[in-house]
Amino acid sequence: MARIIGGIGTSHVPTIGVAYDKGRQEDPVWAPLFEGYKPVAKWLAEKQPDVLLFFYNDHATTLFFDLYPTFALGVGERFPIADEGAGLRGLPDIRGDVDFQAHIGEALVNEEFDLAFFQNKPIDHGIASPLPLLWPHEPDWPGTVVPIAINVLQYPLPTARRCYRLGQAVRRAVESYPEDLKVVVVGTGGLSHQIHGERTGFNNTEWDLDFLETLRDEPERLTQLTHADYVRLGGAESVEQIMWLAMRGALGASLEEMHRNYYLMTTTAMTVVTYEERETAAAAQQREQEVA
Amino acid sequence: MFTQNPQTVAMPEGTYVFDLRTCNRRLAFNRFFWNMIRPEARQAFWDDEEAAMRAAGLDDEEMALVRARDWLGIVQAGVNFFVLEKWARVVRKTNLEVYAIMRGESFEEFMQTRAVPHAR
Ligand SMILES: [Fe+2]
Secondary structure: OOEEEEEEEEOOOHHHHHHHHOOOOOOOOOHHHHHHHHHHHHHHHHHOOOEEEEEEOOOOOOOOHHHOOOEEEEEOOEEOEOOOOOOOOOOOOEEOOHHHHHHHHHHHHHOOOOOEEEEOOOEOHHHHOOHHHHOOOOOOOOOEEEEEEEOOOOEOOOOHHHHHHHHHHHHHHHHOOOOOOEEEEEEEOOOOOOOOOOOOOOOOHHHHHHHHHHHHHOHHHHOOOOHHHHHHHHOHHHHHHHHHHHHHHOOOOOEEEEEEEEEEOOOOEEEEEEEEEHHHHHHHHHHHHHHO | OOOOOHHHOOOOOOOOOOEHHHHHHOHHHHHHHHHHHOHHHHHHHHHOHHHHHHHOOOOHHHHHHHHOOOHHHHHHHOOOHHHHHHHHHHOOOOHHHHHHHHHOOOHHHHHHOOOOOOOO
């Protein structure tokens, strides 16, 4: 049986990708960001998941507004990383496991999440910004990706509650797959930022930290907020934090935060958090004691 | 016709909700910027801006906004920032520079408001 072994919430700021490609990992202004991802990469290297299942958004790159789906699942063995106006990035194509992706799609539709499906399309910074900070890519990525795109651009967006429930359905979908795959669920985007209009540059660290506490311990409370609440509290584009709620919905009730990094450099509160289910953390501790 | 979407009630000022009505009004304008993900469209824009805008079917108001590099005006007209940022790459503007312009500040003024003012 496939199972979820943990979760990650991560920003997907496109300039992270630019800084990565330019080799600015040691640059004093960028180091607090890149250093903050090292424990996450190490955690993934130790846990060795077969699959990263992403709840992310497309930024009108793969898909245009002439047909913009609320939820869309990508199916394919390879997804090129998109040209978003500045050329290609020189990263290997993202890998996929078609049978697993198709199973997730079938299971979700049968649970009445009527997704759209895309094939043979590039994927943008919604996944590609954080991915090389999570996984090595030379000579190739160590595992496959399930991309689930959520519309956070064109209103009406799916509600916070709907995203949380999507995550819950994804957990059941994963656990109904017969092969023993280890899956980490990832929600991308946020935290506070606004990057359009006169309100550009809005941040709210107090709310960001409150969001992280509530997401871990009482996620249902966050499902009651409207999109306008998210926009007011965290800035217009922070509404994409509903994708963190989808990730949270796929995890168990009681979570251990294994690592957190929060770095507000210019306009986006760049954040990464890793979660394990508390039962799992306790079991791991017990195993360690037994070994000792 | 105003929206009855309960999720978007009481949006803060200086925020422009990109919804189905906006998108319907400005689909061609949004598509013009979206096209910049293709190298041929970028080249066509560099070669002849006016011809590129005409080929995309922009109206007079939209063409004037592009000529004026009026970033805030373009957003206010109903363009989603995520297609606009693709064009920012084409006219060699960083996002931070565009943010400063939308706030009506010089780049240096804007950066002084940031947590790490010398970040680039
Ligand atoms: Fe985003």
